[in-house]
Amino acid sequence: CTRTLNVTVTQPTAMSATVSQTNISCNGGSNGSAGIVVTGGTAPYTYAWSPSGGTNATATGLAAGSYTVLVTDANGCTISRTVTITQPATAVSGTTVVTNIACNGASTGAINLTPSGGTAPYTFNWGGGITTEDRTGLSAGTYTVTITDANGCTRTLNVTVTQPTAMSATVSQTNISCNGGSNGSAGIVVTGGTAPYTYAWS
Known part of the structure; x- marks a missing residue:
């Protein structure tokens, strides 16, 4: 006598x-993060991130680099994935070209600012509500600008505009020795300003 049975073997x-x-x-920085969503297999799953990242489905506080997560299901089946966390190639920075003041006490200074690094576009804050990239009409002094990129990263630069010392002079003279003569002379010695000097007697 016989009996036939059908048996089905299943798999996840x-x-x-x-x-x-x-x-x-x-x-x-180290504010990178990575996450994984797993389907199939048999829940629950366990997670192991390396070289760092913890044992949750989401790894936070990551620096730039490659991270691999090994996922193991309830039956010991595994799957792995690799994520590469990137960062802006360079930090926010800036270069300046300064036009210093030509004459003491004037307001002809200028700062030409060129931002770089980080992620464009940039915004600028010189204080006092001034948000232009460049500055003109400056008096002598030190100016501070904060550059902020599209990700909120900042860099502060201090830029100094200089001026020459004020011009001053001492004069000397030799008077004419005889009435009607022309052997008089006068001289001037100048300090300050920016040499060389030119002279025009009248």
């Missing part, structure tokens, strides 16, 4: 995963 669906990442906003 294959594990698959999608990863997401948030790159670092400011060069040298």
